[in-house]
Amino acid sequence: MNKARLIKKGLEKTGRQVVLEDGSWSSPPFYAVLRQKWKSYKSDFEFSETEIGRVSADYCIYIGPYDHDITALSDDAVLRVDGFKYIFKKKETEKLGGETVYYSGIVRKIWEDESDKS
Secondary structure (H helix, E strand, O other): OOHHHHHHHHHHHHOEEEEEEEOOEEOOOEEEEEEEOOOOOOOOOOOEEEOOEEEOOOEEEEEEEOOOOHHHOOOOOEEEEOOEEEEEEEEEEEEEOOEEEEEEEEEEEEOOOHHHOO
């Protein structure tokens, strides 16, 4: 079994069910790992009040399977996980021997007002 499939099986065991959305397109559910990215030089993880409401800079590291190419998504694409929306701030293809084995990136949680959720 190739490494990309082994990684995908590992994501299915350890990851959470996610969906990618880009415009009117939605992917079928699949498994990926999201891990909170903590700042190494600063510890300001509380909400901030702005003129448009409460905001938080919640960043996570995304690791997803080889068969869901996040680099092909537009800048407006979102990741849905456990009822929350995330936007991609960085998207990368991870290769081994010229073969894509997984995709990684940095995502930021979007905090919506309850009335904004669909």
